[in-house]
Amino acid sequence: MDTYAIGDLRVHRIGFGAMQLPGRGVMGPPRDRDEALAVLRRAVDLGVDHIDTAQYYGPDVSNELIHAALHPYPDGLVLVTKVGSLRDADGAWLPAQRPEQLRDAVEENLRSLGVERLGAVNLRLMDHPVGDPGQRVPMEDQLAELAALRAEGKLAGIGISTASREQVEAADDLVGIVCVQNAFSLLDRSDADVLELCHRRGIAYVPYFPLGSAFPHTPKVTEDATVRAVAARRGVTPAQLGLAWLLAHRENILLIPGTSRVSHLEENLHAADIELTAAEEAELAAAGTIAQ
Numbered sequence: 001m002d003t004y005a006i007g008d009l010r011v012h013r014i015g016f017g018a019m020q021l022p023g024r025g026v027m028g029p030p031r032d033r034d035e036a037l038a039v040l041r042r043a044v045d046l047g048v049d050h051i052d053t054a055q056y057y058g059p060d061v062s063n064e065l066i067h068a069a070l071h072p073y074p075d076g077l078v079l080v081t082k083v084g085s086l087r088d089a090d091g092a093w094l095p096a097q098r099p100e101q102l103r104d105a106v107e108e109n110l111r112s113l114g115v116e117r118l119g120a121v122n123l124r125l126m127d128h129p130v131g132d133p134g135q136r137v138p139m140e141d142q143l144a145e146l147a148a149l150r151a152e153g154k155l156a157g158i159g160i161s162t163a164s165r166e167q168v169e170a171a172d173d174l175v176g177i178v179c180v181q182n183a184f185s186l187l188d189r190s191d192a193d194v195l196e197l198c199h200r201r202g203i204a205y206v207p208y209f210p211l212g213s214a215f216p217h218t219p220k221v222t223e224d225a226t227v228r229a230v231a232a233r234r235g236v237t238p239a240q241l242g243l244a245w246l247l248a249h250r251e252n253i254l255l256i257p258g259t260s261r262v263s264h265l266e267e268n269l270h271a272a273d274i275e276l277t278a279a280e281e282a283e284l285a286a287a288g289t290i291a292q
């Protein structure tokens with residue numbers, strides 16, 4: 001499988017996103033703990049060397065599972081996390097963007113994952129109005145805290161998530177970023193300008209919701225009529241086609257599809273074997289429901 005670099009760390013282009021491992025709504029224990037552990041172990045067996053997680057998945061569930069399934073970690077496994085949010089008891093995603101909260105979150109990730117350094121830490125900017133004035137923290141101050149943690153050796157690279165083109169540009173100019181996590185898929189290409197910026201600057205672009213997520217409000221790649229028709233003709237699954245399209249789209253795209261099932265994991269990793277024809281690309285170009 002091809003690779004791309006997250007800073008100094010080169011990883012395979014298909015990794016794994018750990019957000020589907022906790023229970024429904026990314027809260028509480030998994031539907032089936034043995035299956036969740038099996039997903040993680042099978043991923044690594046099949047060559048996954050990039051796992052995306054967050055302490056607030058569960059909360060405290062995804063990281064515990066990763067540690068239970070995989071520690072001591074194989075050489076070369078890159079663990080990437082994100083900071084900037086917390087969950088309340090009802091599962092709401094709350095901002096936690098003050099520098100001391102970012103520091104605590106990095107320390108908590110280090111502790112729960114059982115590592116001395118994280119491969120990268122994404123600053124997750126909250127994409128909705130922040131009611132609490134104490135959480136309206138200038139992005140520069142947040143990045144400065146992550147840069148301090150990087151200088152202390154606690155993380156190899158800084159990333160940014162749910163960020164506009166201007167924010168990505170500013171963050172890269174300020175501290176040098178290694179990855180961006182924004183929503184992007186075959187059906188939602190509205191972030192194309194950020195992808196192009198990352199491509200030009202050699203920054204890994206790691207789309208979240210590559211299949212349209214488990215949340216109800218986003219278009220599902222596996223349900224799109226054009227995707228399904230092309231996949232059926234080709235003899236692959238719609239998920240594989242959607243992931244193969246992303247791999248072909250730009251070389252700096254690294255995939256972290258999320259799943260709670262070994263069967264889906266195996267299916268998704270086979271997307272690396274699919275080369276789209278020009279005719280298929282043209283047909284799929286018309287499939288986007290949220291154009292750029």
Ligand SMILES: NC(=O)c1ccc[n+]([C@@H]2O[C@H](COP(=O)([O-])OP(=O)(O)OC[C@H]3O[C@@H](n4cnc5c(N)ncnc54)[C@H](OP(=O)(O)O)[C@@H]3O)[C@@H](O)[C@H]2O)c1
Nearest residue numbers: 017018019208209210211212213214239257258259260264
């Ligand atoms: N930076 C951020 O703010 C942010 C936000 C969201 C996500 N993320 C990261 O991005 C990763 C990917 O996003 P995501 O997990 O939300 O969404 P996703 O990968 O687009 O989709 C996950 C959904 O697709 C299903 N699925 C997976 N493989 C499938 C297959 N082969 N066939 C049919 N359905 C399949 C999963 O169900 P099953 O469990 O049944 O397979 C789940 O419902 C996350 O895991 C997380 O690590 C980051």
